[in-house]
Amino acid sequence: MPAVENTVLICAGGACISAxxxxxxxxxxxxxxxxxxxxxxxxVETGCMGACDLxxxxxxxPEGVFYQKITPENASRIVEEHILKGRVVExxxxxGDMGDLRERPQEELPFFTEQVRIATRNLGxxxxxxxxxxxxRDGYFALHKVLFEIGTDDVIEILKKSELKGRGGAGFPxxxxxxxxxxxxxxxxxxxxxxxxxxxxxxxxxxxxxxxPHSIVEAMTIAARVIxxxxxxxxxxxxxxxxxxxxxxxxxxxxxxxxxxENILGTDFSFDLEIRIGAGAFVCGEETALINSIxxxxxxxxxxxxxxxxxxxxxxxxxxxxxxxxANIPPIITNGGEWFSKFGVEGSxxxxxxxxxxxxxxxxxxxxxxxxxxxxxxxxIGGGVPGGKKLKAIQTGGPxxxxxxxxxxxxxxxYDNMKKLGTIIGSGGMIVMxxxxxxxxxxxxxxxxxxxxxxxxxxxxxxGTRRMLEILERIxxxxxxxxxxxxxxxxxxxxxxxxxxxxxxTAPQPVISTMRYFWDEYEAHVKEGRCFAKxxxxxxxxxxxxxxxxxxxxxxxxxxxxxxxxxxxxxHEIDPEICTRCGSCLAVCRFGAISKVSP
Amino acid sequence: MSLVNCPDCQRLYKELDEYIDSVKGNTGVLINVxxxxxxxxxxxxxxxxxHVSEKLDIPLSQVYGVVTFYNFFSMKPxxxxxxxxxxxxxxxxxxxxxxxxxLRDELNVEMxxxxxxxLFSIHAVRCLGACSMAPVVLIGEDDYYxxxxxxxxxxxxxxYRRAE
Numbered sequence: 001m002p003a004v005e006n007t008v009l010i011c012a013g014g015a016c017i018s019a020x021x022x023x024x025x026x027x028x029x030x031x032x033x034x035x036x037x038x039x040x041x042x043x044v045e046t047g048c049m050g051a052c053d054l055x056x057x058x059x060x061x062p063e064g065v066f067y068q069k070i071t072p073e074n075a076s077r078i079v080e081e082h083i084l085k086g087r088v089v090e091x092x093x094x095x096g097d098m099g100d101l102r103e104r105p106q107e108e109l110p111f112f113t114e115q116v117r118i119a120t121r122n123l124g125x126x127x128x129x130x131x132x133x134x135x136x137r138d139g140y141f142a143l144h145k146v147l148f149e150i151g152t153d154d155v156i157e158i159l160k161k162s163e164l165k166g167r168g169g170a171g172f173p174x175x176x177x178x179x180x181x182x183x184x185x186x187x188x189x190x191x192x193x194x195x196x197x198x199x200x201x202x203x204x205x206x207x208x209x210x211x212x213p214h215s216i217v218e219a220m221t222i223a224a225r226v227i228x229x230x231x232x233x234x235x236x237x238x239x240x241x242x243x244x245x246x247x248x249x250x251x252x253x254x255x256x257x258x259x260x261x262e263n264i265l266g267t268d269f270s271f272d273l274e275i276r277i278g279a280g281a282f283v284c285g286e287e288t289a290l291i292n293s294i295x296x297x298x299x300x301x302x303x304x305x306x307x308x309x310x311x312x313x314x315x316x317x318x319x320x321x322x323x324x325x326x327a328n329i330p331p332i333i334t335n336g337g338e339w340f341s342k343f344g345v346e347g348s349x350x351x352x353x354x355x356x357x358x359x360x361x362x363x364x365x366x367x368x369x370x371x372x373x374x375x376x377x378x379x380x381i382g383g384g385v386p387g388g389k390k391l392k393a394i395q396t397g398g399p400x401x402x403x404x405x406x407x408x409x410x411x412x413x414x415y416d417n418m419k420k421l422g423t424i425i426g427s428g429g430m431i432v433m434x435x436x437x438x439x440x441x442x443x444x445x446x447x448x449x450x451x452x453x454x455x456x457x458x459x460x461x462x463x464g465t466r467r468m469l470e471i472l473e474r475i476x477x478x479x480x481x482x483x484x485x486x487x488x489x490x491x492x493x494x495x496x497x498x499x500x501x502x503x504x505x506t507a508p509q510p511v512i513s514t515m516r517y518f519w520d521e522y523e524a525h526v527k528e529g530r531c532f533a534k535x536x537x538x539x540x541x542x543x544x545x546x547x548x549x550x551x552x553x554x555x556x557x558x559x560x561x562x563x564x565x566x567x568x569x570x571x572h573e574i575d576p577e578i579c580t581r582c583g584s585c586l587a588v589c590r591f592g593a594i595s596k597v598s599p
Numbered sequence: 600m601s602l603v604n605c606p607d608c609q610r611l612y613k614e615l616d617e618y619i620d621s622v623k624g625n626t627g628v629l630i631n632v633x634x635x636x637x638x639x640x641x642x643x644x645x646x647x648x649x650h651v652s653e654k655l656d657i658p659l660s661q662v663y664g665v666v667t668f669y670n671f672f673s674m675k676p677x678x679x680x681x682x683x684x685x686x687x688x689x690x691x692x693x694x695x696x697x698x699x700x701x702l703r704d705e706l707n708v709e710m711x712x713x714x715x716x717x718l719f720s721i722h723a724v725r726c727l728g729a730c731s732m733a734p735v736v737l738i739g740e741d742d743y744y745x746x747x748x749x750x751x752x753x754x755x756x757x758x759y760r761r762a763e
Contacts, residue, residue: 015731018743052731200687203728238634238671239727241740279630279669282725296629297661298668314626357689357730364731395688431688445691455668560704582697584749 005040006083007061011124013048013207014242015364016055021045023072024056031079041083047211049124051111052364054094065103067092110380111362116343116351119167119327120204120367123211128246131253134214140259142333143218143225147267152182152226159329161337163349168194168285168322169400169426170502171415177319180309181227184317191224191232191271192313192320194290198237198282199398200449202429204353205323207365209236209243212327213250217273219326221260222333224271227319232271235290237278244275251275282399282453286501287320288312289455300455301501322427324353345371348414353428358395360432361386375409378432389434392533393517397426399446399453400506402513403439422513424506438535439518440525444472446510454503461504464495468511477538480526489515534596537581541597546571548593555585555594611639612650619654629657629665633672642673670725678713678720680759683737687726694749695734699723701749705756718759 010016010025025045032038049057054068058078065088067078074092081087094105106112117123126133134140146155159175166172181189193216197205209216220232236244251273254260262270281299283289288302291313312318328350332340341349348370354377357363361383368377374394378384385391393403402423404411411417418425433442447469456462471488474480492508499505515522524530531539544555544564549571556564556572563579566572574585586594618635622628632651637643643666652659666672684690684699702721706714713720729735732745736755744755 014727014729015745018727018729018732018735018737018745020745052729055731197728198725200691200726201689201730203726203730206728239725277631277634278671279634280671280725281669293630294627296627296631296665298664300668355730357733358692363689398688429688431692433692437692445688582700582749 003040004042007042007044009044009046009049009059009061009124011047011049011055011057012045013050013052013055013124013211013365014203015048015052016057017242019055019069020072021056024058024070024075027072027075028058028079031076032083035079035084037079037083041079044127046125047123047128048207048365050115050120050207050365051105051362053362059106063103064106066094066105068094111364111366111383114376114381115367116369117367118331118340118343118351119208119215119324119353120365121212121331122215123207123365126212128211128213129249131214131250131257134212138334139214139330140218140257142330143222143259144265145333146222146225147265147269155222155226155333156182158333158337162332162340163337164325164328164332164340165348165415166321167324167328167352167427169199169397169424171425174321174325177309177321178223178226180307181317181319184310186317188314188316189227189229190313190316190318191220191227191229192290192294192318193220193232193234193326194285194287194320194322195234195236195240195243196278196285196290197240197323197427198285199400199427199429201357201395201398201431202355202427204355204365204428206240206243208323208327209240210246213243213247214254215327215330216247216323217250217254217260219329220273221254221264221271222329223319223321223326225269227317229319230271232273233276233294233313234273235276235278235284235294238280244277247275281455282449283455283501283503286503289501290320291318298455300457301503303500324428343369345412345414347416352413352425355429356382356432357429358431359385359387359389359391359434359437371412371414373410373412374404377413377430378409382432385432385434387434389436391432392435392437393433393439393442393514395431395433395442395510396429397424397506397509398429399449400424400502400509401426402509403433403442403517405517422516423509436533436535438476438531438533439514439521440472440476440531441533441535443511443514444469444476447472447507450503450507454507458498458500458504460495460498461500461507464491464499465504465507467491468495468508472511475522475525476531476536478525478529478536482523482526485515485522485526529599531598534598536598539598540581541576541599542574542579542581542583542585543595543597544572544574545593545595548591550591550593552590554588554590558584558588560584615639615650616654619651623655629655629662630669633662633666637672642676644674673711675711676713677711677722678718680719680738682719682721683724683727684721685725685727685729685733685735685737686723687728687730687733689730690726690734693733697749698734698736698747698752701752705753718763719756 056070058067081089094102164174276294284293284299286301289299293299308318344350351367353367391406395403451465451469454461471484492512495508534540551569563575648662652662708714736744736747
């Protein structure tokens with residue numbers, strides 16, 4: 001058999017799959033077979049490479065040439081040109097801002113070079129189905145160290161020095177959680193991984209589970225050794241079937257290699273993992289609700305204390321952390337706590353994975369040292385807002401977070417700073433919004449989410465969020481009053497103070513924070529019936545300029561509700577009573593005659 | 600879904616029972632069993648919930664409580680091709696609401712209800728984690744469509760209509 005001459009890494013992250021990665025891979029392999037190259041070219045599907053906007057992505061080694069936005073139609077050309085003839089296919093390369101071709105953007109662009117990849121160290125680099133590749137990247141070394149070289153107290157000490165905090169949202173010091181559970185009394189203890197990544201716009205946990213599942217298996221096994229647990233659960237959302245598949249495979253391989261199961265690496269330590277699949281309830285991201293769900297019950301939160309460290313799953317001491325937190329554990333143990341705390345700033349050490357999405361040029365996953373400014377993250381790494389539009393706000397922390405306005409973009413991202421700005425880092429979702437986003441509408445969107453997802457157990461959250469939503473609906477339909485605005489704020493503060501769990505305590509945050517920074521928008525909705533972004537339908541009309549319209553009839557032909565009238569070569573008119581503000585006519589008018597106005 | 604009218608059901612119940620027997624000793628398996636039941640039958644009818652309740656020896660009220668709590672479980676049949684429109688924040692900002700609107704117009708059907716031919720049903724789902732390709736539509740389990748525009752909707756639907 002001939003030696004492998006090329007290794008081709010194809011990104012099989014969620015975004016690349018939805019961009020057609022499977023058919024690209026199919027055509028690529030078919031073409032390899034056509035030229036009998038299947039034995040000299042190795043094709044590997046990796047986890048998310050991060051540059052999701054460019055998907056599907058394919059990188060050819062040893063040269064490291066990076067091809068982007070590949071379609072099934074041109075996948076065969078890469079084989080025929082690059083592999084067969086050694087010629088780079090220029091039109092599939094990354095094109096820089098100045099029209100310059102970049103063969104190896106991973107070594108050149110800030111999007112890649114500014115990153116420090118610890119939790120995502122193996123994403124896009126290894127084959128997630130191969131335990132050998134994980135081991136080759138120092139995988140399971142940390143477990144070996146914990147079993148044979150250092151004591152369990154040393155592990156806690158390393159975590160303490162690393163200053164790692166929980167990456168799921170709350171930001172609680174990880175070493176303390178481990179220490180509490182270790183010291184808790186009881187023979188039976190549990191380790192749980194929270195992979196119920198529910199914050200819309202955050203997908204780092206999915207990427208880690210799909211791209212580097214062994215890091216979670218290793219970290220949880222280490223945790224079990226330290227706190228004295230025999231059994232662990234990974235609670236994964238039902239929306240992530242590929243993550244479940246990859247993790248199941250990783251667990252099987254780990255058992256075969258003796259890293260999981262009975263007598264791990266020949267010691268008397270035994271530990272095993274089980275996957276529990278969520279069933280679509282956002283509140284299950286809350287730790288005690290998640291525990292109830294693993295027990296097979298409705299996922300409603302419990303009153304704390306007692307905390308899970310003392311009484312968690314089946315009332316036993318339970319250590320519960322999120323995926324990204326666990327993914328950091330093996331390298332911290334291998335390299336030491338000081339190594340990790342070298343990154344980041346006071347109070348926020350290490351790195352954090354952010355999911356850039358929304359109106360930003362380079363959407364995707366990036367891992368950067370904490371303390372980086374929002375400006376650097378959004379403009380240098382993210383490439384700024386596309387389409388010449390102006391940045392309006394950055395939404396962080398999902399339904400528990402808030403919106404940061406453009407003026408505060410030079411703030412370094414730390415746990416404390418985000419709190420001061422009225423938001424949280426949360427799980428790391430960052431949705432960039434441009435001037436076309438209405439902040440009242442955004443607040444309404446999140447409230448709709450929490451109303452739907454409130455478990456219904458406590459009154460402030462169940463009824464309070466619903467009342468808040470009703471007020472927001474009044475405001476966005478032009479029926480709000482100034483009194484409503486004050487009521488909204490009051491109600492929000494009360495809900496935050498009196499709800500049982502984190503969901504209710506943070507649910508009003510998107511409203512409170514947008515009111516804080518965009519009060520003028522709320523006021524304009526109420527006082528002038530005006531929506532700055534022209535997003536709120538009741539406050540917006542679509543009009544045709546009599547001067548510009550040439551009567552081409554393009555608009556009246558696409559209008560789905562026949563709201564546009566007028567005969568050929570005479571200016572057309574839109575009936576505001578019938579018009580649904582869908583914007584179809586705006587998209588087809590070639591004369592710039594149609595615009596949205598408010599009021 | 601009475602057994603008399605449904606010759607297939609006996610086989611399906613047998614499949615479910617085999618699964619239940621394999622996990623019965625473990626604690627907290629109700630949600631797993633319901634996942635399996637929905638996978639086999641497509642939805643969780645009252646009769647099916649009754650069956651699960653008896654097999655697991657868990658009160659029906661508790662089974663019903665769990666079924667109605669979680670979005671993933673459905674007590675109504677769904678269309679053959681389930682169209683899942685992601686309503687995560689990124690998709691929302693990129694106009695997922697317009698996709699949803701167009702789908703409903705095109706199929707003339709309410710959310711979560713199957714079309715009269717049983718071919719489709721539309722469901723709003725939480726973030727699918729493919730935010731860079733927003734707005735995202737997922738049909739069935741594997742067919743992802745990224746950066747969908749309202750005008751592409753009918754083309755996508757045609758693909759499934761033709762497959763019939």
